Amino acid sequence: MSTALRGNSMCLPMQSDPMQPVPVRVLTRRREVADTWTLELEPGDAAGRPFAPGQFNMLYVFGVGEIPISLSGDSADPHRQVHTVRAVGPVSRALAALSPAATVGLRGPFGQGWPVEAAAGADVVLIAGGLGLAPLRPALYYILSRRARYGRVALLYGTRSPGDILFRRELERWRRRLDLEAWVTVDYAGSDWVGCVGVVTNLVPSASFDPADTVAFVCGPEVMMRFAVAALQKAGVDDAAIHLSMERNMKCAIGHCGHCQFGPLFVCKDGPVLSFERIRGLLSRKEI
Secondary structure (H helix, E strand, O other): OOOOOOOOOOOOOOOOOOOOOEEEEEEEEEEEEOOEEEEEEOOHHHOOOOOOOOOEEEEEEOOOEEEEEEEOOOOOOOOOEEEEEEOOOHHHHHHHOOOOOOEEEEEEEEOEOOOOOOOOOOEEEEEEEHHHHHHHHHHHHHHHHOHHHOOOEEEEEEEOOHHHOOOHHHHHHHHHOOOOEEEEEEOOOOOOOOOEEOOHHHHHHHOOOOHHHEEEEEEOOHHHHHHHHHHHHHHOOOHHHEEEEOOOOOOOOOOOOOOOEEOOEEHHHHOEEEEHHHHHHHHOOOOO
16 A cells, blocks of 8 residues: 555535534533543534544634634544534633533534545554644544554554543553554653653654554644654655644635635645645744
């Protein structure tokens, strides 16, 4: 199998009027860590229409504003619109504070997702930093539900401290699997932490994969992704086989407003998942 993956075979249609938010109810709200919550929304008119792992929705808190939030649930169950939100700004704080039965506006799904179908036959390395585990979770669900179609699979997850670890119970289940190599590291910890300490890129040499036949999915802070790319390159992974989920200021989500322009690309429409080969010259320019 060639690991020079181009495009996304799972780019799926969005709602008929992409600029019209659909009012939906919050079904459940679960606290993950101190500042991060997972919301499950009713699907609205998206019922029965699948989303691709790596796509995002625009969520609108009426009277406050609208922001893009990646889908963090299982793409095999489109009736559960799951989003994991870190409360860091006015809209995200308002979203995280919503109670069950509250109403929120939903547009989407939008964007190009992880090339999970094209990666079949290869080893897969997923590298997540902090909240970056949420957009990668649907890709891991997809791969694990079709486990025989892939080679070795490794999840490398790094976060600030043990108290910031997302989806802790799920991570423990993943780490007990014999067909998944799952590593967790933290930047700093107390004496009661018995796991790895250090940046997530330090885990790359420990992971088992064939660099000549590996596809890598990377999501996290941009500086972390730059170092992850460097670690994967050092290990021998081809630039075209490294895929990053980019973040920019997305407003319209359909490539019209220009807020998320990234060189010649629009992150909302051409991304958010882009191959490193495609954005190699852009990622090193911090002003873009």
